[in-house]
Amino acid sequence: MAAYAALAIALPKGVAGHDVRPGYLELREQADGTFAVVWKQPTKSEVPLEVDLVFPAGCRVSGVRQETAADGQVRFHARLTCPEGLTDQTIRLAGLEGLQTDVLVEIHYTNDTKETHLVRPASPSLVVGGAPSVIDRVFAYLGLGMAHIALGVDHLLFVLGLLLIVRDRRTLIKTITSFTVAHSITLGIATLGFASAPTVPLNAVIALSILFLGPEIVRVWRGQTSFTIRHPWVVAFAFGLLHGFGFASGLTSMGLPQSEIPLALLFFNVGVEIGQIVFVLLVLALVRSFRTLEIRWPRWVQAAPGYAVGSLGAMWTIDRVLVLMGLA
DSSP states (O other): OTHHHHHHHHSOTTOOOSOEEOEEEEEEEOTTSOEEEEEEOOEETTEEOOOEEEOOTTOEEEEEEEEEOTTSOEEEEEEEEOTTOSTTOEEEEETGGGSSOOEEEEEEOTTSOEEEEEEBTTBOEEEOOSOOOHHHHHHHHHHHHHHHHHHOHHHHHHHHHHHHHOOSHHHHHHHHHHHHHHHHHHHHHHHTTSOOOOHHHHHHHHHHHHHHHHHHHHHHHTTOOOHHHHOHHHHHHHHHHHHHHHHHHHHHTTTOOGGGHHHHHHHHHHHHHHHHHHHHHHHHHHHHHHHHHTOOOOHHHHHHHHHHHHHHHHHHHHHHHHHHTTOO
């Protein structure tokens, strides 16, 4: 049990859960050599983050128009004129280096070629030039999915809560598989446009799913039982359906073209699963290493993971319900 404390204590304090959305920049070349620009700023809790586009010095931006979508995301439309073209030119996303989110950039040319870049905070710029291969785009979506789960602290905390309840390897495999299948289903149907969930109520319910696990962890400590403890895979599947809608926001908020959705959906989901598996394996590795070393932790350290799940779940639930009610 104490092995889980290392991760619980390391979780960022005051994190608002899975509220950060990646940005999306689309440049579509027109017949006259200009580019139609669509810029969807990254947002956190529906608030636009400070990221500014810096185009090459020889380019001119005109016709800027701003709109706010129903989900609160701010979008900018503009016209970009570059007399010398964009090839081998650098586009910088000023301010991205101070954030914890990525920006997907797609450039469409009149000859039906396209190049895709995933711009990360560590390197907030890109050099335009040539359409990347399908492999490059695959790795871009894989990276986006892995970043999405890494920044989704509430999703990881829910998985940690499941790990604190499950006691044997077979049940663990069934539970994690159930959670994976469930959120893959809703991720797919939401991204393909067959269903959707309002962001603010969804965030509140996701927080409630974490809070739900808190008392169950205490029951495990006391040697008690419940439906969740006996059948954790059922609960994981039910809440996994809701978490899938949360994962889907990472793609649906980008407004990808229909032709790109199948590739993006497949490998974004694979990236999410890779991130989730890495997290589970890290926790299990810590458990095994502490047992091997026979480290004895104080009682409060052993209880820290369970209290972290319950306390953060309660904090996020209250915060998101207040947002839902318009009181925050």
